[in-house]
Amino acid sequence: MRKYEVMVLVDPSVDEHQVESLMDRYLKVVKDEKGTVDNVDVWGKRRLAYEIQKKSEALYVVLDVTCEPSTVQEVDRLFAIDEKIMRTKVMRPDAH
Secondary structure, three states: OEEEEEEEEEOOOOOHHHHHHHHHHHHHHHHHOOOEEEEEEEEEEEEEEEEEOOEEEEEEEEEEEEEOHHHHHHHHHHHHHOOOEEEEEEEOOOOO
């Protein structure tokens, strides 16, 4: 099992109160695969450096998870399918 940090940019039209329930759906995949969710940090609405999908703002969410590489790949794949998710970035904080 490895630690991952996943940055998720959520469409700004999504209500901030719905973000956690939206993330729970994907974090369930991590938990079902015997991984752990260490932290969910909702930063809220922030201005983007450049437009993504003709939008200049997004809701930022940072997820800290510990799981197998195949699990984080599956979560990233599911994020890519969801129209509410504008962009994701998966990082390994311990990799140098």
